[in-house]
Amino acid sequence: MNMSVFFSNSTKKFFDKAQKYAHGIFLSSRHNIERICEMQQGADYYQMQHFISDAKWDARSVINKVALQTSEALPKQKLTGLILDETGVEKKRSSSVGVGVGWQYCGSVGKTANSQVAVMACLSN
Structure with missing residues (x-):
């Protein structure tokens, strides 16, 4: 697809x-x-x-498709998986210089805040 x-x-x-x-x-x-x-x-x-x-x-559909394609490409072993998750760090307005810093939802604080958010991927078996 x-x-x-x-x-x-x-x-x-x-x-x-x-x-x-x-x-x-x-x-x-x-x-x-x-x-x-x-x-x-x-x-x-x-x-x-x-x-x-x-x-x-639809970010969830993209994540599901990438996970499915990755799963199909990996050797078939028990307990192999690709873990995708976002991580966020709240930034104070006075020090809000950096890549991806902005007013956005930050899961680590549970609300919209001035923060830096990144998507992480980890292959696990």
Whole structure:
């Protein structure tokens, strides 16, 4: 199954932005949208910003699909799994400089806060 089905809604398709963002994370040593767009031909900063900040897509479906594809690619052993989870750190407004810092839901504090959030992956067996 193509992942593009998860990155669209009734009026827009934005799989190309998801691809460019994911690819840019690996290309750029500074993981912010401006640097990611500089590293990618045809990437538009404002479109990428909209994708990251406002686009509506089903993250749970993407996670489930990645988990399924990973499971199918791994050797069949008991108790092998890919664990995906987010982790967040609350940031004080005076020191809120860094990659991914912004006003967003932070699970570690259980509410929306000025924080830095990242997705972690761990292969376990």
